[in-house]
Amino acid sequence: MGGISRQGVWGKAVPCFGLLLDVTDRQRDLQLFAFGVAQADDKQHGGCNDRADGHQLAGAQAGIANEQRVGAQTFDPAAAQAVPDDIGQEDLPVELAALDKACQDDKACQAPDADIFFLTGGTQTNATIIGSVLNRYEGVLAAQTGHVSCHEAGAIEYTGHKVLTLPAENGKIKAESITDYVETFYGDESHDHMVFPGMVYISHPTEYGTLYTKKELEEISEVCHKYNLPLFLDGARLGYGLASPETDVTLEDIAGYTDVFYIGGTKVGALCGEAVVFTKKAPKHFMTMVKQQGALLAKGRLLGIQFDTLFTDDLYTKISKNAIETAMKLKKALQEKGYQLYLDSPTNQQFVVLENKKKEELGKKVQFDFWEKYDEDHTVIRFATSWGTKMEDIDALIELL
Secondary structure, three states, X not given: OOOOOOOOOOOOOOHHHOOOOOOOOOHHHHHHHHHHHHHHHHHHOOOOOOOOOOOEOOOOOOOOEHHHHHHHHOOOHHHHHOOOOOOOHHHOOHHHHHHHHHHHOOOOOOOOOOEEEEEOOHHHHHHHHHHHHOOOOEEEEEEOOOHHHHOOOOHHHHOOOOEEEEOOEOOEOOHHHHHHHHHHHHHOOOHHHOOEEEXXXXXXXXXXXXXXXXXXXXXXXXXXXXXXXXXXXXXXXXXXXXXXXXXXXXXXXXXXXXXXXXXXXXXXXXXXXXXXXXXXXXXXXXXXXXXXXXXXXXXXHHHHHHHHHHOOOOHHHHHHHHHHHHHHHHHHHHHHOOOEEOOOOOOOEEEEEEEHHHHHHHHOOOOOEEEEEOOOOEEEEEEEOOOOOOHHHHHHHHHHO
């Protein structure tokens, strides 16, 4: 059923839930807000939303389960599973047709045929999407530094699919690398004995805080279409990429160049959750595969209400800018103090080369991430700001440098 997301839709301003959180509000406020609505809704509707059937909605009545909203229309979820994929919108119940229209009217992505689902976290989302798109004999092409390649505990391999790594430059892959891999693969007469390249994974921002340009996305998208490889963009930190003053990529661009991407909530102000957008059509029974991966919440409205709030009054962009502003202040201070930046990152992740002795001293007072060994005497570390980082925290860090 093209255009229908059985787990919910988002992106519409809702008067009763259109609470604009101030940029300085902490994550606790959003958590309490979301839980407060969920608890109030349970009381109002008798607490009967415990079924993890994927029919909770975020929309004009974000807290009410789909089967409750339909009421007298007696929409049967089981019957809907049997509806042919090519059924017309006019054949759907009124409520589902309205949801389809909500997707089509979504101004954030300008993707009228998009299917949208809410999942719990980034690794679950990556594994579910990749596992649902690939055939059993296929693998996913990704940068050797990509999140699915090295920071997900083998979650992709656990689904039965191999991560096929490509060389990366500051976290990014190039269209030429995809072409080289595919042509080399099919040029091997024994390729039927090998893992087929089945899709391409990129992250934006990358694991190194770098950004793809619009031209780079266009080139990668063209190559993917040429070889019939679905393009998947990991948007766990997407808000920080969109908020960077150095980007020329919009959410609409991403929807236009990719086959599937997700809008990260967990790292950008939400308690948890990622909004998956299949820009044309989701794989058949995708929600069922979400549940198989343990990424489906019984209280689906907990995710829906958060994204409804984040996409009201441009809140997602506003709070993302805080991460950029605090990171740029830290970056400037590091440069003024003579520290060596490992690379020039325009987003919330800043990478610094430290002497090992300095790293040990700083580690007693500051929490940061080990990134990689630079040489025998130096280490690359990462500082990551967020939507909730305070300027006074950056000032305190600068004093310790």
